[in-house]
Amino acid sequence: MPMLTILVGTMYGGALDVAEQVKPLFEKAGYTVAISEQPTVDDLAVSDGVALFCVSTTGSGDFPGNFVPFVRSLKEQSPSLGELRYGLIALGDSSYGDTFCGAGRALDELLAESGATRLGDRLEIDAMETFMADDAAVPWVEEWIESQQLMVAS
Numbered sequence: 001m002p003m004l005t006i007l008v009g010t011m012y013g014g015a016l017d018v019a020e021q022v023k024p025l026f027e028k029a030g031y032t033v034a035i036s037e038q039p040t041v042d043d044l045a046v047s048d049g050v051a052l053f054c055v056s057t058t059g060s061g062d063f064p065g066n067f068v069p070f071v072r073s074l075k076e077q078s079p080s081l082g083e084l085r086y087g088l089i090a091l092g093d094s095s096y097g098d099t100f101c102g103a104g105r106a107l108d109e110l111l112a113e114s115g116a117t118r119l120g121d122r123l124e125i126d127a128m129e130t131f132m133a134d135d136a137a138v139p140w141v142e143e144w145i146e147s148q149q150l151m152v153a154s
C-alpha cells in the first residue's frame with residue numbers, strides 16, 4: 001500500500017486531533033498512514049509523494065515548537081521537493097488579526113519555494129468560528145481525496 005504521512009505542528013493538541021480524525025479517511029482510500037508528531041524532512045521521502053500538513057499557529061504567527069526543527073531543516077537544507085504533492089490544514093484564530101494562520105501560510109510559501117505542489121486550496125480553520133477543528137477538517141479531507149483523485153486503485 002502507498003504510504004501517506006501526516007506531519008503535525010501543534011501546541012495544544014488540536015492539530016494532532018485533526019490528524020487522528022482524518023487518518024481513517026486515508027486508510028479507507030487505500031493508504032498506510034503515519035502521523036508524525038516530531039516531523040523531519042525525511043518524513044517526506046518515505047511518504048509516497050503525497051503528504052498532509054496539519055499545523056497551528058502560536059505566538060505572533062509563529063510555528064509550534066515541535067514543528068520548528070522541521071522548518072529549520074527546510075530552510076537550511078533547501079531539499080528539492082519537486083516530487084512532493086501536499087495538502088495543508090492550518091489552524092488559527094482570526095482574533096489574532098494579521099498573523100491569522102501565519103504558520104500555515106509561511107509553511108505553504110516554504111514548500112512552494114522547495115518545488116512542492118499543493119493539491120487544492122489550503123484549509124484555514126478559524127477557532128473563532130469552529131469550536132472543534134475536526135468538524136471542518138473531516139468533510140474537507142473527504143472532498144480533497146475525491147477532488148484530487150487520491151483514491152488508490154485496487
Ligand SMILES: Cc1cc2nc3c(=O)[nH]c(=O)nc-3n(C[C@H](O)[C@H](O)[C@H](O)COP(=O)(O)O)c2cc1C
Binds near residue numbers: 057100
Ligand atoms: C499563545 C497563543 C498564541 C496564538 N497566536 C496565534 C496567531 O498568531 N495566529 C493565529 O491564527 N492563531 C493563534 N493562536 C490560536 C491557535 O493557533 C488556535 O487556537 C489553534 O486552534 C491551536 O491549535 P493547537 O491546539 O494545535 O495548538 C494562538 C493561540 C495561543 C494560545
